[in-house]
Each structure stands twice: as structure tokens, then as C-alpha cells.
Amino acid sequence: MADSVSDQIRKDYKELKDWSGLSDKTSRRVYEHQSSSLEDAGDNIPTDERENNNASSDPAAFVVIYGWIYPSSEPFNGKKLPIQIRLAKAYPFLPPTVYMGIQLRHPNIEENGRMCIDLLNPETESEKLSLVKVVEAAVKLMDEPNTDSSVDTG
Numbered sequence: 263m264a265d266s267v268s269d270q271i272r273k274d275y276k277e278l279k280d281w282s283g284l285s286d287k288t289s290r291r292v293y294e295h296q297s298s299s300l301e302d303a304g305d306n307i308p309t310d311e312r313e314n315n316n317a318s319s320d321p322a323a324f325v326v327i328y329g330w331i332y333p334s335s336e337p338f339n340g341k342k343l344p345i346q347i348r349l350a351k352a353y354p355f356l357p358p359t360v361y362m363g364i365q366l367r368h369p370n371i372e373e374n375g376r377m378c379i380d381l382l383n384p385e386t387e388s389e390k391l392s393l394v395k396v397v398e399a400a401v402k403l404m405d406e407p408n409t410d411s412s413v414d415t416g
Contacts, residue, residue: 270354271325275300278327278393293397294342296328324348328363331397333404345377345400347393354390357382360400369412370403378413379403 275298282295327349330342344363350356359382361375362368370378381391381399 281394294330298327335405
């Protein structure tokens with residue numbers, strides 16, 4: 263992995279952790295940081311050669327960031343929901359994927375827990391997203407489900 267990509271991952275991760283600490287001090291907490299596969303990696307970013315297999319459930323194929331989000335709408339108000347943010351080897355050129363850490367019925371969460379956030383669609387051209395914006399989009403999706411593009415449950 264190129265050093266610049268490694269540096270970008272570490273920079274974005276630090277920004278997310280710093281923002282998490284700030285949200286603790288606001289009137290309404292949005293995100294709480296738990297841990298990351300980066301913390302045990304030292305100078306090595308954990309990846310493998312399965313660049314084209316973004317559907318892999320093997321966490322070693324990604325940098326994985328664990329945390330909790332705090333939606334404000336019913337029925338989630340007052341609850342913390344575990345999420346995983348997975349950064350593929352091609353990050354930041356490919357957007358991260360976000361997974362709910364528990365099984366939950368929601369029109370925009372797939373059976374495997376992947377959150378379908380329009381902002382993270384690789385087909386959508388957008389500016390580089392910060393991990394803070396990714397978390398904010400996940401919270402907004404929980405608070406305001408996108409019923410126009412609900413997951414086909416079958």
C-alpha cells in the first residue's frame with residue numbers, strides 16, 4: 263500500500279477520534295469511538311490482496327473502525343448502536359462501507375448489516391468524504407430512513 267494512502271487513513275482516523283471526543287462535550291452525543299484495527303497495526307496497515315472483493319466479510323481485508331452511533335429519533339433515541347466502518351485497500355479512492363453491529367430491521371440496512379448510504383455509493387461522484395461525514399450520514403440514515411431506496415428484503 264502506498265505511503266500516501268496509509269498516511270491518509272491515519273489522518274482521517276485521527277480526525278474521527280478527535281471529533282468523537284468533541285461530541286462527548288456537546289449537548290447531544292452523536293458518535294463514540296471504541297477501537298480500530300489500526301491501533302494494533304503499528305506501521306503496518308492491515309490489508310490483503312483481495313482488492314476487488316469488497317464483499318468479503320474477512321476483517322483482515324480492511325481497516326476496521328468500531329464505534330457507536332446515537333440516533334435521536336424513535337425507536338433509537340437514548341440507545342447506542344454499534345457500527346463498523348471498513349476502509350478498503352483502495353481508500354480514499356473507494357468510499358468506506360458501514361455495517362450495523364447488531365441485527366436490526368431498517369429499510370436501508372441489508373441482511374448482512376451493511377448500511378445503504380447514498381453518499382457512499384462508488385458510482386456517485388463526490389468530493390473526498392471525511393470519516394466524520396460518514397458517521398454523520400449513518401446517524402442521519404437511522405433518524406431519517408430513505409424509503410425511496412429501501413433494501414429489497416425479498
